[in-house]
Amino acid sequence: MSQNYEDRIRRVVRYIHENPAGDLSLDRLADVAAMSRFHWHRVFHAMMGETCADMVRRVRLHQASLMLARGELPVAEVARQVGYPTPQSFGRAFRAAYGVTPLTFRKQGVPLVALRQMKPEEFRMFEVVIEERKEARFAGLSHEGSYNGIGAKFEELAALATTRGLWPQMQGMVGIYCHDPSETPEADLRSYAALILGPDADVPEGLEAQTYPAGRVAKLTYKGPYSNMSEAYHYLYGRWLPESGEEAADLAPFEVYLNSPIDTAAEDLLTEVCVVLK
Structure with missing residues (x-):
C-alpha cells in the first residue's frame, strides 16, 4: 500500500x-x-x-x-x-x-463484542495498463436504480442507433457507473448507457452528451460475464491503484464493451474497465 x-x-x-x-x-x-x-x-x-x-x-x-x-x-x-x-x-x-x-x-452486563478483525484481502490478479487517450465523446441515456436494470437502456439505445442509421458514425458502446453500489442505496444509483461518438459525429437528438478529456487512462481488460465484473473493480481499486501510486481523476469509471452478449458466450465477453488518471 x-x-x-x-x-x-x-x-x-x-x-x-x-x-x-x-x-x-x-x-x-x-x-x-x-x-x-x-x-x-x-x-x-x-x-x-x-x-x-x-x-x-x-x-x-x-x-x-x-x-x-x-x-x-x-x-x-x-x-x-x-x-x-x-x-x-x-x-x-x-x-x-x-x-x-x-x-x-x-x-x-453483556460482554462487549470485539471490534471487527481485519483479514488480508484476496484479489484475483489482472493486468492493468496505462494508455494515453484522445478526448472521448459519449452520447447516451441515463438510468436510475439498480445497475442490473441498465440492460433495457442499452437495448433502447441500440434500437435508436439502428433506426436512425447511426452505427457508421459510432465507435462502440460504453457504460458509465457513477456510484459504488455497495455504498449507495439502489434507488440513488446513476449510470449511463452510451454510444462512443466518432470524431465527426454530432450528439444525436434525445441523447445526453458526456465528454472525457484527453489524458492517461488505467485500463483493465476483463474476460467473463458482466455479473462477475465486481472482481475487476475490486482488484483495480483495492490493489492496483494504491500500489501504483497513481490517483484517479474526478470522473466516473466507464466500461467499454468489446463484444456483445447477443453473439458471444458469457465466459468470452470482453470488457475494458477504464479509470481516468490525474
Missing part, C-alpha cells in the same frame, strides 16, 4: 472514531480522504474489506456499548452522542448488532 493511500485510510478511520455524532456521510468522508467521490468509496471498500457505512455503523455501536457498560448516561443521551437521531432508531440498530436492547445490555 503506498504511503499516500495509507495516510488517507488512516485519516478517515480516525475521523470516524473521533466524530461518531458528526457528519459521516459518504461525501464528507471522501472530502476527509481528499479523493474524488467517484472513487473513494470503491478504494475504501476494496482495501478495508467493508464499506464506509459498515465501519461507521460498527464504530458508533461499539462506542455506544462502552457508554452503556459504564452506566453513566441515559440511553437517549448515548444515542445522541453516537449520531442516532432518536432512541428508537438507536435501539433498532443496537439490537440488530448485539441481539439485545440497550437497556438489557446495560442490566445484564
